[in-house]
Amino acid sequence: MKKILIDCDPGQDDAVMLLLAMASRDLEILGVTAVAGNVPLDLTQRNIRIIRELAGRTDIPVHAGCRRPMVRPPMTAESVHGPTGIDGMDIHDPAMPLGAAHGVDFIIDTLRAQADASVTLVPTGPLTNIAMAIVKDPSILPKIERIVMMGGAMREGGNFSPSAEFNILVDPHAAHVVFDCGRPITAIGLDASHQVVTTRPRLEAIEALGTPASAAVHGMLGFFNRHDSLKYGFGGAPLHDPCTIAWLLAPDLFASKHVNVAVETGSPLTMGHTAVDFWHVSGRDPNCDWVHSVDADGFYTLLTDHLARYPLR
Ligand code: BDR
Numbered sequence: 001m002k003k004i005l006i007d008c009d010p011g012q013d014d015a016v017m018l019l020l021a022m023a024s025r026d027l028e029i030l031g032v033t034a035v036a037g038n039v040p041l042d043l044t045q046r047n048i049r050i051i052r053e054l055a056g057r058t059d060i061p062v063h064a065g066c067r068r069p070m071v072r073p074p075m076t077a078e079s080v081h082g083p084t085g086i087d088g089m090d091i092h093d094p095a096m097p098l099g100a101a102h103g104v105d106f107i108i109d110t111l112r113a114q115a116d117a118s119v120t121l122v123p124t125g126p127l128t129n130i131a132m133a134i135v136k137d138p139s140i141l142p143k144i145e146r147i148v149m150m151g152g153a154m155r156e157g158g159n160f161s162p163s164a165e166f167n168i169l170v171d172p173h174a175a176h177v178v179f180d181c182g183r184p185i186t187a188i189g190l191d192a193s194h195q196v197v198t199t200r201p202r203l204e205a206i207e208a209l210g211t212p213a214s215a216a217v218h219g220m221l222g223f224f225n226r227h228d229s230l231k232y233g234f235g236g237a238p239l240h241d242p243c244t245i246a247w248l249l250a251p252d253l254f255a256s257k258h259v260n261v262a263v264e265t266g267s268p269l270t271m272g273h274t275a276v277d278f279w280h281v282s283g284r285d286p287n288c289d290w291v292h293s294v295d296a297d298g299f300y301t302l303l304t305d306h307l308a309r310y311p312l313r
């Protein structure tokens, strides 16, 4: 079993990422931390707890981390995700409470208790909590086997500014700390996630599972599709965040290149841009496996097969 720590900001695609991870028999989820991103922290932590109960995984601890980015003011994405962050599914107040510890301390304490190179971090929101944990206690770094993140863009350009992808734009200083941390990184940005589009037949295959979990995913991704289909003209929304878990479960579905990625933190025009040195022209050492292509049919088969593991009621 691969040990993972998830940090996220649900977000419909974060929610589907959680359902995919929580259905896996190959992943041991040590905990989930919430970060401010798509919606404010009070909603992202609540949304994680809603998904945890939907998945029947109340054994997994959930902790709330940082309310705002390291340097820049908060930025949210209700225009994409709706006011709750997970519009499209039935929303109720979760019964299981939030863990008492701050998310950053939970990350540090959890990593400290594990063997070297034994835990994979899976951030699918702004990188604030991960960077703060590294800054607060750099002795956790050897514990990290790999960081598998959703963030950045090269070929596709930005989705929240012409230059930047949302997760990096919200907290570029945190992204700089993470890309600079010296541990192995797999970055799945828009170049890859724009290839996994939730088309109508793929959505119908999920709906046909007929379970509470599949109904929630169908509702959320239907909502997500309405916004993103208009924005991109792809015939459905790109399903960004579940690519991280899919990469862990079936890496052969993805292709990547070992390159240097640096984050722009100075320019107002290109703030949060990920400078991906795809052709090795900078002289900077590679720090990242940049994922550039995905087998989309294989990805949706993996996702649907995992969602089929949830009970009928
Ligand atoms: C990323 O931004 C968020 O809106 C999504 O949840 C995803 O993590 C895509 O740019």
Ligand code: CA
Pocket (backbone or CB within 6 Å): 008, 009, 010, 011, 013, 014, 037, 038, 124, 125, 241
């Ligand atoms: Ca996200």
